[in-house]
Amino acid sequence: MKLSDIGEFGFIDRIAPLGLIRPAKVIRGIGDDCAVVRIDEDTCLLVTTDLLIERVHFYRSWGSANILGRKSLAVNISDIAACGGVPKDAFVSIGIPEDVEVEWLDDFYDGLAGLAREYGVNILGGDTTRSLADIVINVAITGVAGCNETLFRDTAKPGNILALTGPTGLSAAGCDLLLRGEAPPGHWVETLKAAHLNPRPHVKEGRFLAASHACTAAIDISDGLSSDLNHICTQSNVGALIFEDKLPIHDALLEAASYLGRDPLEWLLHGGEDYALLACLRPDAFPAVKASAAERGLQLIAIGVIEETPGMRLQRGDGHVEALTGGGWNHFRGRNGKFGGIEIRP
Amino acid sequence: MKLSDIGEFGFIDRIAPLGLIRPAKVIRGIGDDCAVVRIDEDTCLLVTTDLLIERVHFYRSWGSANILGRKSLAVNISDIAACGGVPKDAFVSIGIPEDVEVEWLDDFYDGLAGLAREYGVNILGGDTTRSLADIVINVAITGVAGCNETLFRDTAKPGNILALTGPTGLSAAGCDLLLRGEAPPGHWVETLKAAHLNPRPHVKEGRFLAASHACTAAIDISDGLSSDLNHICTQSNVGALIFEDKLPIHDALLEAASYLGRDPLEWLLHGGEDYALLACLRPDAFPAVKASAAERGLQLIAIGVIEETPGMRLQRGDGHVEALTGGGWNHFRGRNGKFGGIEIRP
Incomplete structure (x- = not known):
């Protein structure tokens, strides 16, 4: 086999x-x-x-x-x-x-x-x-x-707010620029390459979330937002709904999408190696925790909710809801048909 | 460089x-x-x-x-x-x-x-x-x-008895037989190949030595007896004298030496990956510790002494003492001219 x-x-x-x-x-x-x-x-x-x-x-x-x-x-x-x-x-x-x-x-x-x-x-x-x-x-x-x-993947609860401690997709876009080998000069190019080559582990964010006692589950974005959310959902026996218009799109990602003729959402949802944290938080505590994070200079970007119904869903900007599949990196299979054909883990 | x-x-x-x-x-x-x-x-x-x-x-x-x-x-x-x-x-x-x-x-x-x-x-x-x-x-x-x-390498003291918890050289001889690719049938061939492919870690021996409070230093034979003894000597700022006629020569090693036309002492002193322990013990406590080891079915074979004078020496069977150099495995350099030319760590 x-x-x-x-x-x-x-x-x-x-x-x-x-x-x-x-x-x-x-x-x-x-x-x-x-x-x-x-x-x-x-x-x-x-x-x-x-x-x-x-x-x-x-x-x-x-x-x-x-x-x-x-x-x-x-x-x-x-x-x-x-x-x-x-x-x-x-x-x-x-x-x-x-x-x-x-x-x-x-x-x-x-x-x-x-x-x-x-x-x-x-x-x-x-x-x-x-x-x-x-x-x-x-x-x-x-x-x-x-x-x-300690924070785990399999303890998310329906009703939890899904939040990111930073933007995603930058590392995958940077990887694609590196694979291409040429890029125009520009601060955005350096930003994306640096996101891929020199990522920052979110230790402060993880410690803050753990100490808040409002965080029920967390994972780092190594395989990709959709793939890592899928780990939380399947291991916690829950589902999730992500709102497209809440997803943080970095300007550099838009520049790269325009230059390479790509949909930035693909990087954002399915690119890996960002090493931001994806956290699930109790909704009653979320506003206070977010404010407290901001005081410490830490980001906490609500992008969706955990639901009882299994599976992952994406609500597009126009209100339409579609199924979201884990399209991140899987060694031995590569990406699930999203980027395909490259040797490198994004 | x-x-x-x-x-x-x-x-x-x-x-x-x-x-x-x-x-x-x-x-x-x-x-x-x-x-x-x-x-x-x-x-x-x-x-x-x-x-x-x-x-x-x-x-x-x-x-x-x-x-x-x-x-x-x-x-x-x-x-x-x-x-x-x-x-x-x-x-x-x-x-x-x-x-x-x-x-x-x-x-x-x-x-x-x-x-x-x-x-x-x-x-x-x-x-x-x-x-x-x-x-x-x-x-x-x-x-x-x-x-x-806990047992360390850099705490050996002059006067300590040097003892092995098992024979050495079998793994290197087994590796040489495997590299050669052909060997006559015989129990000794299987013994040597098994010594290389399926080594036994000496956990019981290590625990026993540590609990004896008579063991001042220890190391496992991974690079080779001479090389690992050299680690003890240089890191402890001591020297050592090994007695050739105390070295345990396994019968299978003699068989392999005869078949391959080799000096068994080379394997025994400079072959690696045996994973027996080389221990330094207080001489006053050694007889009692050895007897206690035997009661537990553990070997403790005295092969030499730690000395104040730096460097390693080998006393041959005829009483002649010669310098012994660390001839075990060193990645990036290979063996120190003893076996040479093979790709594999012994």
Whole structure:
């Protein structure tokens, strides 16, 4: 059987039951952004890991080793953020082909260590080895959170407000510009490329949401808004309605759509690797939480509601409601026919 | 600058100082088998990670996916064992080329989960992604140990007895047989191949040594006896004397040496991936600890002593003492001229 027959998430469903043989203290295993294990009565340890492979997740030519180092750590910190945690200690494995020079690696670690410093993260270990073909980077990271303040994907409730902590689609548009290889000069081009190459993990936002006690569920936008919302819906046994006219469209996205002749909504709904958080909040608490977020300089953009009826729906600007399918990234299948044909995860 | 100019350990020295920006609670960072972080007054969290890449660390044709799954976890559990810890939760990242079928992956995870069950280890997460060229496997694992019972490399003391918890060289001989591709039938061939493909992490031995409070330092034999002893010596600022006639030579090693026309001592001293532990013990306590180990069915084979004079020395059977250099595996440089020319880490 080919992996493409069952897809990445089918494969994860297949291996998930194997893992838990000693359930004591384990609050979450496979299937969320982080595993969560109780350390003591109040404190939980979060652990997550991400594998990046050259020509699948990045091309060396797209940017400096420095920002690749930053991103390698950022995508892991984002998983800790999605669970409401504080990132702590990182472990960096790297497989290095012969043509990579020490100077490249120095720059890579300089970027990685720079982001680590910004987020108070130690780099405490790892593994270095040769690779014959591609650069291979795996980062594993720990974090901590109060056990009563961890955020999960499967706890959304009907009536919850769906909110984003930042715009989506910029990273996918930036990726498409990078794949194209040429772009006109312009601040918007730099904005989109930077969104893809140098994403910011929303740790402050995750901590704020967790501490608000009004957030019932959260996820980070790594696969794409529609795909990650689909994870929340299927794992929480709920549905969702998104309002097109509430979706935050960044000016740079409009510029790119015009330049590339594309619908910006496709990037916004189905592009991945934005690393904003998608949160579900109790509707009674939402106004106060949003105001409190604003006071801290944090965004909380309501884009829809959680509903009892399964499935995802999009209400267009004219009031028409249509079905929304998870069109984000799925390894082994690629995007669900939306962008198709590119090698790179958006 | 080429990585081969500075070698794997030169590279690790280069990145190690970058990592520690928040030293509170961190007992060990980069440079030992595990990172060690204090959880509470008595308990420490151990974390380690290992990256295995096809054609560098293994060939798919050498054995079943099942034993590759076992080994991927075993090499990580061994690092926890070397620090005297109990392995807890594993996180498995895998990069999968298109020609790998779901059945191969099922067998891989079946083997990995089987070893996990044997050692009480949960598989709580990971990452699955495509790879264009090679299978890539990264396992990160946590463990726990009493903070006053963790074993390190840099705490050996002159006068300590050097002891192995099992024979060495079998894995490297097995690797050479696998590289050769043909071997006569014989139990010894199976023993050596199994030593390479399906190693046993010495968790019981590590726990026993840590609890004895007579063990001052330990390491697992992953790079090779001479290379791993060299880590202990340089990091502890001591030297060592090994007695040739105390080294445990397994019968299968003699068979392989005769068949391949090789000196078994080369495998024994410089071959890696045996995953026995090399421990340093207080000489006054050694006889009682060895007897106590034997009662539990554990081996503790005295092979030498730690000395004040830096450097490593080998006393041959005839009493002649010669310098011993770390000839084990060094990524980016290969073995130090001992075996040369093979692609695979032994």
